[in-house]
Amino acid sequence: MFALLAHPLPVSLPLEDPILKFMLIMAIVLAAPLLLNKLRIPYLLGLIIAGAVIGPHGLNLVLRDSSIILSGTAGLLYIMFLSGLEIDIDDFRRNSGRSLVFGLYTFLIPMAVGIPGGHYILGFPLPSSILLAALFASQTLIAYPIVSKLGITRDKAVTIAVGGTVITDMLALLVLTIVVGVSTGSVGEAFWYRLGISIVACIAIIAFLFPLLGRWFFKHCSDSVSQYVFVLVMVFLGAYLAQLAGLEPIIGAFLSGLAMNRLIPRTSALMNRVEFVGNAIFIPFFLIGVGMLIDYRAFFRDWETLKVSAVMIVLVTGAKYAAAVLTQKSFRLTRDQRTVIFGLSSAHVAATLAAVMVGYNVILGHTPEGEPIRLLNESVLNGTILMILATCTVSTFATQRGAHRIALKGTPAEPGPAHERERILIPVSNRENVGELIALSTAVSPARKPPELYALRALDNRTEDLDARKRAAALLETAASAAAATDNYLHPLLRYDVNIVNAVMGVVREHRITDLVMGMHRAKAEPAGLGRTLSELLHHCNVTTLIYQPRQPLQTLRRHVVIVPRKAEQEAGFQSWLRRVRDLGRNTGAKLAFYAPAATMRFLRAGAGRQGAEAQYILFETWDDLPELLGEVRRDDCVWLVMSRRERVSYHPAMSRVPTLLAEALPGNGFVLVFPEQAGETDMLFMG
Known part of the structure; x- marks a missing residue:
C-alpha cells in the first residue's frame, strides 16, 4: 500500500487508461440527472454538453477514439432498435398511411427550402445544394428516450414520427447515394438495378427471416444471457445488411426492432434487460460522443462558418416545424402531439453526420493552388456541428414539453370497475413452470400499472422435514427472481396449513387477491382432469382464476x-x-x-x-x-x-x-x- 503511495500512477491528458476513461464517463452518466434536474436542463442535452466539455475541443480529458465511436455507434443503433421494438405494430399498420404522409412532408419541405437556400443564399453549386437539402431532410430520434421514459411510445404522434423518420431518412440517404454517384461519374444502368435489388433483398431478409430465427431461438433457449446476446446480434446484423444494401445502418436497426417486436413483449424480462442496458450504457455513450464533435472555436474563425450555420439552423428548424404543422392539420392532432412530432423530427445527428462526411470526402477537383474542391466544404462541415447542437437542444426541450403534457393527460379509463392495481396470487409447486406463470401474470395486467404479485408455497402444518422447507424457500426465491427480471416485486409467502386449498383461501382473504394464476402440473398417473385440489379450490374460491399449461x-x-x-x-x-x-x-x-x-x-x-x-x-x-x-x-x-x-x-x-x-x-x-x-x-x- 505504501509502495503505491510512494509511486503514484502517472495521469496525463487526454486520458489513456481505459479504467479512468470508463470511470469518468460513467460518473457523468450518474451525476447528470442529479445536477440537471435542478437546472431544468433535459438529461439528453446535458450528456451532449458534458461530451463537449470533456472532449478534445473542451478540457481534452477524453479523445473521441475508436472505443467511443464503437460505443456511440452501438448507442445510436440501440435507439433505433428500441423505437422499432416499442412501437405498437397494430397502431403502426393503422397509421402507416399517416407515417408515409408525414415522412413525405418532412422530406419534401426541407428539400424545397434547402436547394434554393444553398444555391441562392450560400452560393453553392446545384449538386452541393441538393446534398445540403438532404442534410436538412434527414433526422435522428435522439429524443426518443424521453417519450419512452414517460410511457407514451404508443401514442399516435410517436408512431407517426417514428415511421416518418424511417421514410425520410431512407429518401435522404438515397439522395446522398445518387448525388455522390452522379458527382463521381459512377451512375449507370447497373447502378440502379444493383441499388434496387439490394434494398429489396435487405428488407425481405430482415422482415421475414429475423422473426423465424427469433421464434426458433427463444423456443429452444431459455438462458437469459444468451437471449440478450442473440438480440444484440440481430440488431447489428440488421444494421450491417442495411449498410451492404447502400442504406444507413440505422434503417436496418429499426427494421430489426420491428421484426423482433412481437417476440419481446414489453412486460417481459428480456425487454427489461434490453431497455436497462441501453439506457445505462449504450445510449449515454452515444450522446456523450455526439458532444465530443462540437468544436466551439470553429465558430469564431471566420464569418462564413457562422453564416452557413445560421442559414442551416433557420431553414431546417422552420422546415421541420412546417412539416409538423401540416401533419397536425392533416390528421387533426392536438397541439401537444404536434409538439412531440416536431421535437422528435427536429434533431439532426446520425444520418446528417454520415451525409456531411461523405460529401466532405468527395473531391471534385483542385484549385490552381492545389486546394481540393469538395462537394461540401469545410464551412458546411463546421456549420453542421453547430446545427447538431442547436437542433438537439430544440428537440429535447420540445419533446419533453409535449410528451410531459400528453403523459399528464393519461389514457382514458377502460369501462368496467375502477381500474385498481391487480393483486395476483401464484401458488407454486414446480420450478419448471414458475417463469411462465410469472410471465402470464405480468402479461395480463396493464403495462402502465404493473400488478402486485404474490407467490405461495404451502406446506402441511404437521411436517417437520427440514429439506422440504429448504426446497420451498428455494422455489419462492426462484419466483422472486423471475418477477424481479420483469422489474416487478413479488411477495414470497411460505404458509403452513392443513392443506393447499385452506392455504390459498387464507391468502386470498388476507391480501385481497383479485386473480389466481395456477399451473396445470399433475402426476403422470393421475387421469386427465382438473384433479381434486383444483376442483376443491374452484369450489371454495370465487376470484378470476387462470389455470395455465405452458x-x-x-x-x-x-x-x-x-x-x-x-x-x-x-x-x-x-x-x-x-x-x-x-x-x-x-x-x-x-x-x-x-x-x-x-x-x-x-x-x-x-x-x-x-x-x-x-x-x-x-x-x-x-x-x-x-x-x-x-x-x-x-x-x-x-x-x-x-x-x-x-x-x-x-x-x-x-x-x-x-x-x-x-x-x-x-x-x-x-x-x-x-x-x-x-x-x-x-x-x-x-x-x-
Whole structure:
C-alpha cells in the first residue's frame, strides 16, 4: 500500500487508461440527472454538453477514439432498435398511411427550402445544394428516450414520427447515394438495378427471416444471457445488411426492432434487460460522443462558418416545424402531439453526420493552388456541428414539453370497475413452470400499472422435514427472481396449513387477491382432469382464476384462441377476464381470435376499438362442436377456454370433458382455463 503511495500512477491528458476513461464517463452518466434536474436542463442535452466539455475541443480529458465511436455507434443503433421494438405494430399498420404522409412532408419541405437556400443564399453549386437539402431532410430520434421514459411510445404522434423518420431518412440517404454517384461519374444502368435489388433483398431478409430465427431461438433457449446476446446480434446484423444494401445502418436497426417486436413483449424480462442496458450504457455513450464533435472555436474563425450555420439552423428548424404543422392539420392532432412530432423530427445527428462526411470526402477537383474542391466544404462541415447542437437542444426541450403534457393527460379509463392495481396470487409447486406463470401474470395486467404479485408455497402444518422447507424457500426465491427480471416485486409467502386449498383461501382473504394464476402440473398417473385440489379450490374460491399449461414461451405465440360459451356476458366476472385477455394482446403483440355465439359476440366487441388489441371475431354457437374447433388450432396458438362452475348461467356439459379433449387433441399446444368470478358463493362443485 505504501509502495503505491510512494509511486503514484502517472495521469496525463487526454486520458489513456481505459479504467479512468470508463470511470469518468460513467460518473457523468450518474451525476447528470442529479445536477440537471435542478437546472431544468433535459438529461439528453446535458450528456451532449458534458461530451463537449470533456472532449478534445473542451478540457481534452477524453479523445473521441475508436472505443467511443464503437460505443456511440452501438448507442445510436440501440435507439433505433428500441423505437422499432416499442412501437405498437397494430397502431403502426393503422397509421402507416399517416407515417408515409408525414415522412413525405418532412422530406419534401426541407428539400424545397434547402436547394434554393444553398444555391441562392450560400452560393453553392446545384449538386452541393441538393446534398445540403438532404442534410436538412434527414433526422435522428435522439429524443426518443424521453417519450419512452414517460410511457407514451404508443401514442399516435410517436408512431407517426417514428415511421416518418424511417421514410425520410431512407429518401435522404438515397439522395446522398445518387448525388455522390452522379458527382463521381459512377451512375449507370447497373447502378440502379444493383441499388434496387439490394434494398429489396435487405428488407425481405430482415422482415421475414429475423422473426423465424427469433421464434426458433427463444423456443429452444431459455438462458437469459444468451437471449440478450442473440438480440444484440440481430440488431447489428440488421444494421450491417442495411449498410451492404447502400442504406444507413440505422434503417436496418429499426427494421430489426420491428421484426423482433412481437417476440419481446414489453412486460417481459428480456425487454427489461434490453431497455436497462441501453439506457445505462449504450445510449449515454452515444450522446456523450455526439458532444465530443462540437468544436466551439470553429465558430469564431471566420464569418462564413457562422453564416452557413445560421442559414442551416433557420431553414431546417422552420422546415421541420412546417412539416409538423401540416401533419397536425392533416390528421387533426392536438397541439401537444404536434409538439412531440416536431421535437422528435427536429434533431439532426446520425444520418446528417454520415451525409456531411461523405460529401466532405468527395473531391471534385483542385484549385490552381492545389486546394481540393469538395462537394461540401469545410464551412458546411463546421456549420453542421453547430446545427447538431442547436437542433438537439430544440428537440429535447420540445419533446419533453409535449410528451410531459400528453403523459399528464393519461389514457382514458377502460369501462368496467375502477381500474385498481391487480393483486395476483401464484401458488407454486414446480420450478419448471414458475417463469411462465410469472410471465402470464405480468402479461395480463396493464403495462402502465404493473400488478402486485404474490407467490405461495404451502406446506402441511404437521411436517417437520427440514429439506422440504429448504426446497420451498428455494422455489419462492426462484419466483422472486423471475418477477424481479420483469422489474416487478413479488411477495414470497411460505404458509403452513392443513392443506393447499385452506392455504390459498387464507391468502386470498388476507391480501385481497383479485386473480389466481395456477399451473396445470399433475402426476403422470393421475387421469386427465382438473384433479381434486383444483376442483376443491374452484369450489371454495370465487376470484378470476387462470389455470395455465405452458407448452412454449409466451413471447413465441402468434395467436390466442379464446373460446367463449353462451351467456358468458351474464357472469359477474365477464369484463374482468375480457380486460385481462385484451391486456395480454396489447402487451405481447399476439393476435386474439374470439370464438363465441352471436348473442355474446356484441359484448366482446364492445370497447375493442378503444382498447386497441387486434382481434378476430368468429361465430361458434355450440360447445358440442369443440373437438372440430380444436382440430383447427395451429402449432403456435394458445387456447383459452372460458369455463363455468356447475349449474351457473354459462355452464355447458361439454366443459366437464375439456381437460381430456385438450390432452387428446392438443398435446403440443399450451392452454389456459379461465374461471371467471361469478355472482354469489361458489357452493357447487365443478368437477371431480
